[in-house]
Amino acid sequence: MPGPLVVIPTYNERENLPAIVARVRAAVPEASVLVVDDHSPDGTGELADGLAHVDPSVHVLHRRGKEGLGAAYLSAFEWALERGHDPVVQLDADGSHLPEELPRLLAALETPDAAGRRPDLVIGSRWVPGGSVVNWPRHRMWLSRVGSAYSRIMLDLPVRDATGGYRVFRAEGLRRLHREDVHTRGYGFQVDMLWHAVMHGLSVVEVPITFVERELGRSKMSWGIVIEAIWQVTAWGFTRRFGRRRDQAAAATSEARRRSRA
Template sequence: MVSEIASDSDETLPSQRKILVSIATYNERENLPNLVAEIFRFAPTVDILVVDDNSPDGTSDWCRQQQEIEPRLTLLCRTQEKGLGSATIAGLKYAIQHNYDYVINLDADFSHHPKYLPDLIAGMESAPPGGQPVDVMLGSRYIPGGGIEGWPISRKIMSKFINAYAIGWLRLPVSDCSGSFRCYRTEFLKRIEFDQFRSTGYAFFEEILWFLTQAQARFGELPIVFVNREKGHSKITLQEALRAVWIIGQLGFAKFRSQAALPQDTSPNP
């Protein structure tokens, strides 16, 4: 675990790595210009992909103009699909297709501050003595040093409930399974069959952890303080939260069924 925040110098980033920061956006015109500037301040060597679902507030228009003068920025504007999960998958697939070493997801509303990027990336590079580097680094609110600022108590309870439920039911070896601030090793993501995903929305973040755990990924966690958005509007709805509960439930049952279907070991005891 890495707990100190690095300075905003590019010397803190492993320059030989090709890194993509993928941001799913819907109506984030107010946040995106500042966010892009802050990402490049803390991590100047990364590229940014914005996956926007044709937001009516002009998010895509801003990106379209900006990518003409900023070669590190690319827009993927989706007109046929919608949903945070499928937008995130589009970003992960883009990273695989374009041979990035790492792909990082973060929200556009400054809840995941770019100041954490150097440490998140450093976490991918470090390994415990005699061990292997991790495949996924998670920004975690639920380990010492992490936290949440600005959420009402009801939202905190909902998040705690989803985390306890998903971690317990799916046996996920992490402390925070519903946050999207993560860095994935792209090579490891090639093992994941994204076409099998049930979720196109917020449950994607638990679902991918479930698939990664099945594939025996190694996880690391960085404490982060999640700060509630100041600009723009939340897109999560009660319906979306209930859908997440349902999908997590289904995943757990699918696991039991596949275990029950495994041939029994009938060999005699030695």
């Protein structure tokens, strides 16, 4: 059995990659690692090849160029499912997601709820009791909380942390999710995936995590990315509401017709 796969997307993470891979391998020795590199100019891809060379549980997926986090993850999910990995973990390279917390996330995936159902998706959450953020400036904290709350309201998402990227998917859930309908390539990807997961009936639980701001390397976050995400969530929310109203109107019309025929 190929076992769990931890996907680590990278763009210019030279300073962070060796330590994070070592920490993942130590925290969950049975897990393999897939580094997905978008042809980083700083040579992260070659560094990853070196790590794969000495550890057969480390793999590298080289992509042509910077096409965004979403595109990198979607290609990694195909890679994982083709090879039978289960579950599939998303984890940032910059040290924000602590590999030492991964056993707790994996355990949550195997814990049934009151109805005896195990979740399909576990989200490492900063905004549930017990969750926290270390070293974040106030504006980032505010942005993340407001972004999550807005996504939750607009899309009716059953979670407190809708934008976080520390996640564990059951392979079967990932297969059911209609990944071909997820088109967001930038950061809105996390919300887009979650929304599709909920629409396709995946059960989701949140587990508190400690999120640590990166110490080395540079963030790829920008105002352009934030505005794109707000715009997308707003557009999806309206489609959802008016789409639902259209469905309700159609159902009411056919019910009225049925009654008038009877």
